[in-house]
Amino acid sequence: MRLKTNIVPVEDALGKVEALNGVTFDPNEAALALGVAPGKQMGVIAQEVEAVAPELVTNSAFAGYKTVKYVKLTALLIEAVKELSAKVKTLEAQLGNTKPTL
Numbered sequence: 001m002r003l004k005t006n007i008v009p010v011e012d013a014l015g016k017v018e019a020l021n022g023v024t025f026d027p028n029e030a031a032l033a034l035g036v037a038p039g040k041q042m043g044v045i046a047q048e049v050e051a052v053a054p055e056l057v058t059n060s061a062f063a064g065y066k067t068v069k070y071v072k073l074t075a076l077l078i079e080a081v082k083e084l085s086a087k088v089k090t091l092e093a094q095l096g097n098t099k100p101t102l
Contacts, residue, residue, distance in 0.1 A: 013079030016052040020044050034062050044068055 001007070010016075023046060027036040046066035050057040053076060060067040 010076055010079040013076050015082040017077060017080040019046050019052045034065075043070075044073075049073075 022042070024040055024042050026040060027038060032038060037073050046057050046068050050066065056069050056072050056076070057066050058069060059065070
């Protein structure tokens with residue numbers, strides 16, 4: 001906290017996460033030529049992230065390409081989980097905290 005000012009919780013984190021798609025993919029020839037490791041990868045699409053959280057995307061070292069700051073994505077995911085948790089607690093309260101029978 002000593003290195004931060006204007007601290008504000010992430011707003012509508014769940015909506016932002018819902019706008020993203022976790023994907024698997026194989027790097028194309030252009031990516032391989034840039035040094036991306038071959039083989040199946042997992043991630044998100046930088047342009048989708050940029051549309052909802054531009055502070056999580058930066059220009060890559062290669063001109064014309066973008067990259068996601070995956071470490072920073074954690075804050076968005078934490079707030080989305082908290083939003084979901086609040087919704088679950090509300091629903092549980094509405095249902096009287098009944099547990100489903102198996």
